[in-house]
Amino acid sequence: MLEEFENYRVAHHQEAKDWKSKTGGKVLGTLCCNVPEEIIHAAGMLPVRLLGEHEPTTEADLHLPTNLCPYCKSWFDQVLKGKYDYLDGMVIPNVCNIIKASYGFSKYLFKLSYVHFVDIPQSISPEGVEFFAKNIMDFKKSIEDFSGKPISDKALRHSIDVYNENRTLLDKMYTLRKKYPSVLSGSEAQSVVISSMLMPKEEHNRLLSRLIKDMEKSDKALEKRVSLFVSASILDDTDFFKLIEECGGNVVTDDMPMGSRYFYGLVDSKDEPLHALAERYLTKIACPRKMLPADRLAFSVSRMEGANINGTIIHSMRACDPHLYEYPLLRQEMEKQGLPVLFFRGEETATEREQQKSDIEAFIEMLQDQME
Numbered sequence: 001m002l003e004e005f006e007n008y009r010v011a012h013h014q015e016a017k018d019w020k021s022k023t024g025g026k027v028l029g030t031l032c033c034n035v036p037e038e039i040i041h042a043a044g045m046l047p048v049r050l051l052g053e054h055e056p057t058t059e060a061d062l063h064l065p066t067n068l069c070p071y072c073k074s075w076f077d078q079v080l081k082g083k084y085d086y087l088d089g090m091v092i093p094n095v096c097n098i099i100k101a102s103y104g105f106s107k108y109l110f111k112l113s114y115v116h117f118v119d120i121p122q123s124i125s126p127e128g129v130e131f132f133a134k135n136i137m138d139f140k141k142s143i144e145d146f147s148g149k150p151i152s153d154k155a156l157r158h159s160i161d162v163y164n165e166n167r168t169l170l171d172k173m174y175t176l177r178k179k180y181p182s183v184l185s186g187s188e189a190q191s192v193v194i195s196s197m198l199m200p201k202e203e204h205n206r207l208l209s210r211l212i213k214d215m216e217k218s219d220k221a222l223e224k225r226v227s228l229f230v231s232a233s234i235l236d237d238t239d240f241f242k243l244i245e246e247c248g249g250n251v252v253t254d255d256m257p258m259g260s261r262y263f264y265g266l267v268d269s270k271d272e273p274l275h276a277l278a279e280r281y282l283t284k285i286a287c288p289r290k291m292l293p294a295d296r297l298a299f300s301v302s303r304m305e306g307a308n309i310n311g312t313i314i315h316s317m318r319a320c321d322p323h324l325y326e327y328p329l330l331r332q333e334m335e336k337q338g339l340p341v342l343f344f345r346g347e348e349t350a351t352e353r354e355q356q357k358s359d360i361e362a363f364i365e366m367l368q369d370q371m372e
Helices: 002-010 012-023 037-042 070-080 097-109 126-147 153-179 186-196 201-217 239-246 273-283 293-303 321-336 350-371
Strands: 027-030 046-049 089-093 114-118 226-232 249-255 311-317 341-346
Touching: 002 012, 002 186, 002 201, 012 027, 012 046, 027 037, 037 046, 037 126, 037 153, 070 097, 089 097, 097 114, 114 126, 126 273, 153 186, 153 201, 153 249, 153 273, 186 201, 186 239, 186 249, 226 239, 226 293, 226 321, 226 350, 239 249, 239 350, 249 293, 293 321, 311 321, 311 350, 321 341, 341 350
Parallel strands: 027 046, 027 089, 089 114, 226 249, 226 311, 311 341
Antiparallel strands: none
16 A cells, blocks of 8 residues: 555656646646645646755756755756656745745746746735735636636635545544554655645545555554654655664654645635635645744644654755744754754755764664663
């Protein structure tokens, strides 16, 4: 069962090409949790999260400075190298300076017939929700113009229901993991979440429902590894979690865009669809770019409820200013919760990985001594 999620994640380029060939539908690349994917889904298109790779960014380096977010440079490099040659378009949100700037680069450098910029308010407020709802309406209109057909209210409400089902299932998976950490490792859970950003949601819901049934029936053996909470800016593959597991730890829950932030909070299916989407995507996604520190810290703490956490790892990509700004406050909050903290800031290179391994091993050894 788990192999189906992991195989899809690893082969997501070919899977998207196969879906496109089979359905004749369009594939749109997306960035960040703040893009209302339900609009794309309701138009019969497949939203695919753009991911990076652990390889030199030779093509991106020709256009971008070296001191930028490694994730942004990496996905940009992958597009320039033709790895995303099946994309029909891209949707780029206003979430940070480099992603915002990538809109202009994408319009200029990528041979795509559709590149849309979704403007997201800087702060959470009722006025911001109304502003965002209007922007989502513009986004919907642009998708309709691109596809050549209208998105009906019925289709949009159906997509909201499909996505809400996926969020509910992912949340249930996390709840089971917190209670019984041995039934699913952190890297396996992250593979499930990332695959949900790549796979048709109906298919993912079907597989995830079966996985949860298997988890509920599985042997609830005592977790022997150190249970950890991870807060991260961006981890778009499972390598870091696998490294933690190699060192004797297990990530039981998290606060990160490629984790619980992606599926937290349902869209109100009884509300007017565009307003409901604006409310959920603006107010429920705990991004430090738009959420005040007190609310961000409360969200992080809430992610640990129901879990027996032994320590925290905070991981921030180099040049990710919003997460770096909040690091001192987040560390203080974790220590107030009685949790030791290990902090990483870097690029996820092979050289860094060796140093990370040594630091994680020492951190877990310290936690094990405290647990005895």
